[in-house]
Amino acid sequence: MRLLVAALVTVVSLGLPAVTAAPAAAAGCAPLQSGASPAAEAAVEVACRYVGQQYAWGGGHAQGVPGPSQGQIDHTSPESYADPELWSFDCIGLVRWAWYKATGRDLITERTTQATFEAPGYAHTKFHKSQGSGVLRPGDIMYFGREGFGPTHVALYLGNGKMVEAPQSGMNIQVNDISARWERYQGAFRPHADVTPMVWSWDGRGSFHKTWGQPNLRQNSNTGSGINFTNGNGISVKVRVLCQRVGERATVDGMVNNVWSFLPDYHSWISNLFVQGPAVLKDVPSCGDFPEIGGTLAGAENNTSCGDGTEPNSAGAWTAKSTTVFGRTVELRYNGTTECAWGRITGGAPGDEIWVDRSADGGRTWSPMLGFTTITTGNDAYTTQWNDSGLVMRACGTNGPGGAIECTGWF
Template sequence: MHHTLARARRTFVAAGIVAACAIVPTAQLASATPHSTGNASRAAAATGGCDVLAPGASAAAEAAVRAACSQLGIWYTWGGGHGPQPGATYGQVDPTDPASNHDPERLGFDCSGLVRYAYARATGQDILAGTANSQYHSSRVTARFGAAQGTGPLLPGDLMAWGGANSIHHIAVYLGAGKMVEARQSGTHVMVSDVRLGGDYNGAVRIGASPGQTGDFSTWGTDVWTHTEPSTTSARVNKFAGPTRVKVGCQKHAQLVEADGYRNDAWSYLPDYKAWITNIYIQGPAWLDGVPTCA
């Protein structure tokens, strides 16, 4: 049974999930020019050890690292960096954080504002506007790494993220050698930090200069499980708390599933998760367009 007609019903927007360092500010915020930091900031970047610290990254990713590093020493400001164009802006007061009381007077970035700026400068396109959560689930993601993988597979320019599956609240740019550059919190400046793999570290993503690859889709619904095999009776692998961007490697006909008013025997393999998901919970037709059949 095809479920294309119900796609509108399945378009899910996670309400109430707002990242503390990723609030889009109101229209009155002033935007800054990309070169507002000048030579002083570049000197600070050089002395602060902020640079591409490992080989293997794409040219765009290396450019993003250096763009983020060029802002070393600029204020963290709540909501900063989300003006009409990428670049530092004056921030807002976070009602939950007294340290942000002076953010409206500070020209700077929040975490996602810095990431937005870095990749805009690197690619010439504003490809990562939005919150940390939307950046983590962007269609520009070409690879995804779980928290348990640590920094082993990461390359400079990858984005490290903290929070829940669909409630990422902080994001930073990996430099290599266990270091990252971030806009961390009110009262501090854009800084180089040691990576933090504890707490609610969620994993990392790699950003491509081109839009999502063939096979890039979004799930829908809440608390949707993936499985080791294309069957609901196989072991569970991970749960998508809300809509999540996923790369589909291939699809096949397997167990017939009935859920949420739909009936479908198509399953998709998600290579980034090494798991299967019923096509019922992937936005699109029952048999996904442009996705090959699994061998």
């Protein structure tokens, strides 16, 4: 969230666009020679789908859950300062995801390039620099670094002297010649693993959403089912959601939700309490549209977690922005668990007004007076809550009809 200044007042209708689920492989990025295992060829295919996406330092390092995740700042690299705005991969994060998608096993885990070189942790064949590049096959994991200092970079070999890599902050995932890095080449690993068609189910279907917190990804839509994955360090991961259905009602930090989403890349379910956005995800169909999965959204309207126009009912909310109008305090209340916000006016009198505005373009235009309400008795009032995921909002209040209007900053 950023503080953004409004420049133009225009009323607009806000909508959250659907996000395509699976990128297409880039031209020229593919297994370029024979001899690789089906799993290795599948790993190459996965990595090639991300060519052109921006590198994110630390991306792909959620503990226990592979996949594109929120980047971090590398304080030795000013180019990385915008990486927390990206959900993508660094070099080893891309390799981790590629081999996971190919095998259904998190072979690499969230470890660093150096750690995976010193102790791969999976069955493999190792190749040394002295053996040259002729022994390499598509999908082999190549390591690069300064002699005597250990590896600092990793890439997937494509064949014919080419590799696909996530180079560094400020650059995109791309295909390059291995000759450009050969001086620093230190060796390669070839994982011994079978391809698992399961993880390719519903390929190209669904939409991307972001997690929060430390969710368990489960075998079914209830908290008593087995756990397939656990996000141990809370790094937000961009996950592909195929469909959603009503399951067991779950409670986290005072928020309640009985809707669960199916994540085909993990063949697992996640409570929507751990997916950023409203209680029922916008533009995600019911699992009843997929007979092999099944389930409906009947009863989802009874949730108290974030949904446009619903009552705020959560622990952990805080005041993101505030201002005053003739002695009244106007606040934009925010809940980081669900990314919902609402307005509150305190210290007022009957007739005082409170509402929120919401903008999809940083405050240049906005949808006005959402949740408009007035103080009817006492001194305080608050609006209903509104989805603030990927948007900005502000609260506005008056000292009665026709009085002065004051708005908080955008958040």
